[in-house]
Amino acid sequence: MPVDKPLITATHDGRRQVVAAADRVARSLGLYPGMAVAQAQAVVPGLAILAAEPKGGARALDDLAAWCLRYAPLTAPDRPDGIWIEAAGGAHLFGGEAALLEDLVARLARGGVTARAAIADTPGTAWAVARYAEKPITVVAPSGTADALRHLPIAALRLPEEVITGLARLGFERIDQLMAAPRPALTLRFGPVLMRRLDQAFGHHFEPIEAVSPSETVSSRLTFPEPLLTPEALTAVVGRLTNAVCTELERREEGARQLDLIFERVDRTLQAIRIGTARPSRAPQHLARLLDEQLERVDPGLGIEAMRLAVPLVEPLSFTQPRDGFLVGQKTETDLSVLVDRLINRLGDRRVYRVAPVESDVPERSVRRIGPLSPAADATWPPTLPRPTRLLKPPQPVEALAMLPDHPPAFFVWRRRRHRIRRTDGPERIAGEWWRLDGERRATRDYWQVEDDAGRRFWLYRSGDAVDPATGDLRWFLHGFF
Amino acid sequence: MEPGNATAVVLADLKARIAHVGRPERGGEAVLPFGIPEIDARLPAGGLSLGALHEVAGSGPDIEHGAAAALLVAGVLARLPGPVLWVLERPDLFAPALATAGLHPDRVIYAEAGKPTAVLLSVEESLRHDGLAGVVGELSGHLTLTASRRLQLAAERSGVTCFALRRSRSHDDAQLAEPTAAATRWRVSALPSAPPLANSPGTPGLGRSRWHLELTRCRGGEPASWIVEASDATGRLGLAADTGDRSAPAAWERRRAGG
Numbered sequence: 001m002p003v004d005k006p007l008i009t010a011t012h013d014g015r016r017q018v019v020a021a022a023d024r025v026a027r028s029l030g031l032y033p034g035m036a037v038a039q040a041q042a043v044v045p046g047l048a049i050l051a052a053e054p055k056g057g058a059r060a061l062d063d064l065a066a067w068c069l070r071y072a073p074l075t076a077p078d079r080p081d082g083i084w085i086e087a088a089g090g091a092h093l094f095g096g097e098a099a100l101l102e103d104l105v106a107r108l109a110r111g112g113v114t115a116r117a118a119i120a121d122t123p124g125t126a127w128a129v130a131r132y133a134e135k136p137i138t139v140v141a142p143s144g145t146a147d148a149l150r151h152l153p154i155a156a157l158r159l160p161e162e163v164i165t166g167l168a169r170l171g172f173e174r175i176d177q178l179m180a181a182p183r184p185a186l187t188l189r190f191g192p193v194l195m196r197r198l199d200q201a202f203g204h205h206f207e208p209i210e211a212v213s214p215s216e217t218v219s220s221r222l223t224f225p226e227p228l229l230t231p232e233a234l235t236a237v238v239g240r241l242t243n244a245v246c247t248e249l250e251r252r253e254e255g256a257r258q259l260d261l262i263f264e265r266v267d268r269t270l271q272a273i274r275i276g277t278a279r280p281s282r283a284p285q286h287l288a289r290l291l292d293e294q295l296e297r298v299d300p301g302l303g304i305e306a307m308r309l310a311v312p313l314v315e316p317l318s319f320t321q322p323r324d325g326f327l328v329g330q331k332t333e334t335d336l337s338v339l340v341d342r343l344i345n346r347l348g349d350r351r352v353y354r355v356a357p358v359e360s361d362v363p364e365r366s367v368r369r370i371g372p373l374s375p376a377a378d379a380t381w382p383p384t385l386p387r388p389t390r391l392l393k394p395p396q397p398v399e400a401l402a403m404l405p406d407h408p409p410a411f412f413v414w415r416r417r418r419h420r421i422r423r424t425d426g427p428e429r430i431a432g433e434w435w436r437l438d439g440e441r442r443a444t445r446d447y448w449q450v451e452d453d454a455g456r457r458f459w460l461y462r463s464g465d466a467v468d469p470a471t472g473d474l475r476w477f478l479h480g481f482f
Numbered sequence: 483m484e485p486g487n488a489t490a491v492v493l494a495d496l497k498a499r500i501a502h503v504g505r506p507e508r509g510g511e512a513v514l515p516f517g518i519p520e521i522d523a524r525l526p527a528g529g530l531s532l533g534a535l536h537e538v539a540g541s542g543p544d545i546e547h548g549a550a551a552a553l554l555v556a557g558v559l560a561r562l563p564g565p566v567l568w569v570l571e572r573p574d575l576f577a578p579a580l581a582t583a584g585l586h587p588d589r590v591i592y593a594e595a596g597k598p599t600a601v602l603l604s605v606e607e608s609l610r611h612d613g614l615a616g617v618v619g620e621l622s623g624h625l626t627l628t629a630s631r632r633l634q635l636a637a638e639r640s641g642v643t644c645f646a647l648r649r650s651r652s653h654d655d656a657q658l659a660e661p662t663a664a665a666t667r668w669r670v671s672a673l674p675s676a677p678p679l680a681n682s683p684g685t686p687g688l689g690r691s692r693w694h695l696e697l698t699r700c701r702g703g704e705p706a707s708w709i710v711e712a713s714d715a716t717g718r719l720g721l722a723a724d725t726g727d728r729s730a731p732a733a734w735e736r737r738r739a740g741g
Binding site: 336338339340342343346347351352353354355356357363366367372376377378379380381383385386387388389390391392393422423424425449451453454455456457480481482 | 542543544547548549550552553565567574575576577578579580581582586587588590591592593594595596600603604607608610611613614671672673674675677686687688691692715
């Protein structure tokens with residue numbers, strides 16, 4: 001199916017054929033869901049129409065919700081076109097909420113799914129902002145709910161069509177108008193749904209999500225006759241659950257790469273924490289300790305009546321892993337993976353890494369982050385090239401004066417301080433990598449390692465080779481400190 | 483035996499006992515010598531104590547970046563076996579430079595902690611794992627006596643050497659002179675280097691960097707300072723040949739150290 005041709009799916013609403021969904025091109029031509037198909041065909045001749053498959057669509061949405069479990073322990077499909085993600089338990093592994101959303105939308109785009117996403121304090125606000133905010137990715141700050149909703153249209157409140165048209169007839173278009181209006185009169189006219197949706201968006205009215213749990217994952221659940229409240233009780237349960245899960249993993253010859261611990265509170269809300277491991281593991285004490293460290297994120301509320309430990313991500317692990325303490329005094333790689341796991345769960349997945357050399361002359365590109373426990377790259381950088389200990393990102397412009405074409409500068413001014421240059425080494429000419437960026441086609445940098453009067457060493461470069469103006473504008477930059 | 487001499491013996495014995503109070507027995511203190519007699523002689527254990535906390539900072543404008551300090555630490559760790567954990571606040575360390583001091587990239591795991599408090603927690607966590615050669619924590623601003631004591635204790639227990647690389651935005655930060663539980667405190671500052679060819683000063687180019695290496699605080703020892711050639715490709719310092727021993731008078735050093 002060509003992507004630049006308008007496409008709609010059609011369904012029957014009991015009276016006539018209507019548009020069920022329209023793609024981006026079709027929407028830009030003025031087609032919208034709910035419009036009569038005959039009318040759409042009149043507007044856009046040669047429109048591609050497929051029969052809507054509500055069941056297939058729903059199944060696909062379920063699959064997508066299950067796929068989203070990689071981002072957070074609790075997800076649910078929101079028919080017809082949305083997915084709930086309870087992001088509270090897992091965002092730290094992605095380096096923050098914004099980073100999580102960017103990764104999510106980018107991955108979906110690579111799979112051909114255009115998505116908009118938002119994180120907010122309440123599901124209602126997230127729903128509204130994801131669909132009606134200007135930017136495709138939005139993180140609503142805690143307590144920023146009212147500001148985020150104020151200027152959105154009434155339709156952002158998940159209201160039935162007749163309520164929206166009814167409100168429009170009364171002159172209500174935006175949510176702030178509704179916030180200021182008298183509640184009893186509106187409730188009398190439109191029923192309780194209007195104010196319930198408004199309260200859900202603002203978090204005055206709680207709204208649970210029905211989380212998906214793929215049936216094939218290893219999991220273990222415990223229910224308690226008396227609700228649990230104390231951290232000690234929760235820790236004890238964590239120990240029992242990890243033991244049960246690890247026994248099952250051992251039978252399957254698998255190791256956990258990710259664990260989700262889901263808490264069912266007496267007030268029907270769910271809370272969840274997620275941990276990740278750098279290598280597949282089924283060592284119960286190690287996993288339990290990682291979970292214990294996250295327990296402080298959990299608010300037990302009035303009590304927790306059940307806990308479920310699930311393993312959404314496993315990898316084959318065939319040998320029998322020694323239980324902790326079995327091989328006393330033996331220093332193995334597993335020691336390091338225990339530390340790496342604990343740091344990752346504290347700082348985030350991308351914050352713990354090793355660095356490997358890349359064959360690139362451009363200094364910023366000569367390093368590449370690899371996993372902290374990746375196999376040894378067994379390579380290093382060319383030892384003869386001087387490289388600074390601290391690299392400035394981006395390079396900072398300095399004032400410098402040098403004779404053309406290839407003399408070092410006699411001084412430079414950085415942060416209003418003048419450094420007289422005593423000794424220099426250079427130039428090292430670095431050409432842009434034209435195969436990466438078109439703008440780099442002819443860009444050239446001439447690098448100098450310079451030492452000032454006090455003995456401090458700096459890494460300076462001049463953009464351009466001073467012969468061909470197309471290679472750079474001859475400005476000087478400070479790129480690092482030795 | 484003269485009375486003065488006997489007192490000295492008793493004092494030395496007491497000092498040795500006090501030094502071991504509250505420390506777990508590790509069967510002799512492990513030490514990494516610098517390999518420069520002039521420096522090792524001034525350190526009570528004959529070198530850098532392993533399984534201890536050491537503070538390193540730059541001076542003047544380099545306090546902010548600690549570029550020379552990082553190279554000094556990389557050189558020391560290059561000469562110890564095992565993986566290294568380097569905890570950063572922000573990712574401005576350029577790995578190829580550590581390799582020039584002999585620290586192979588495969589040996590270093592970086593952890594970006596973001597905040598000083600998170601750096602401290604991550605360093606302490608890492609110090610509990612005794613397979614490491616060392617843990618480096620880049621810390622801006624304050625390091626309290628309590629926090630440093632926790633690091634020192636964790637280092638003693640596991641035998642993993644810990645370096646606190648102190649950084650600050652201000653050039654003479656008084657917080658860096660406050661007392662901590664570290665075994666030693668070092669300050670590294672750049673000095674004008676010698677010409678690359680000693681007998682032809684007019685030849686352009688850069689020789690080995692030259693540092694003013696100051697031991698501003700040392701448990702059981704006296705402050706001292708040296709002029710050294712920077713870490714080479716195997717992580718070793720060299721004593722600057724043309725300057726000799728430049729150990730400064732102790733009284734002057736103490737004043738500079740703020741102690």
